[in-house]
Amino acid sequence: MSEVSVVQIAAHPIQVRIVQLVIGRGIDDLSLREIGEQIGCPGSPQQVKHHLQQLVKYGFLDIVGGQYRLGSTMRVEGVRSNGKKKRAPRSAN
Numbered sequence: 355m356s357e358v359s360v361v362q363i364a365a366h367p368i369q370v371r372i373v374q375l376v377i378g379r380g381i382d383d384l385s386l387r388e389i390g391e392q393i394g395c396p397g398s399p400q401q402v403k404h405h406l407q408q409l410v411k412y413g414f415l416d417i418v419g420g421q422y423r424l425g426s427t428m429r430v431e432g433v434r435s436n437g438k439k440k441r442a443p444r445s446a447n
Contacts (some may be wrong), residue, residue, distance in 0.1 A: 368395060368405045373414060373428065382421040 371393035375381055381389050386399035386406075395401055406422070409415040413427035 366405060366408075368393060368401065369409055369414070372402070372405055372409060373424075376415065376422055376424065380422075 372381070372389065375389065375392055381392075384392065386402045387397075389406075390396050390398045390402045393402075406415065410417060410425070413425040415428070416423050416425040
């Protein structure tokens with residue numbers, strides 16, 4: 355099961371879009387208002403904050419050093435906690 359499909363089963367559509375944004379580009383340099391604009395909820399920073407808090411509460415996101423990372427619920431083999439895919443090991447030829 356992919357990292358986003360896990361969230362799609364259990365989360366609100368705004369939360370899915372937030373997780374997709376975390377995986378895609380990260381959100382650490384964005385304000386709540388900018389996150390809202392990126393996910394199609396402009397003018398709703400409080401709504402974004404609520405959904406971020408819910409994602410943290412249920413383990414989909416963690417806050418590490420003040421930055422959002424994929425949480426334990428989202429960690430799947432082949433995906434780092436920062437959302438970037440791990441490189442496959444080089445084969446010994």
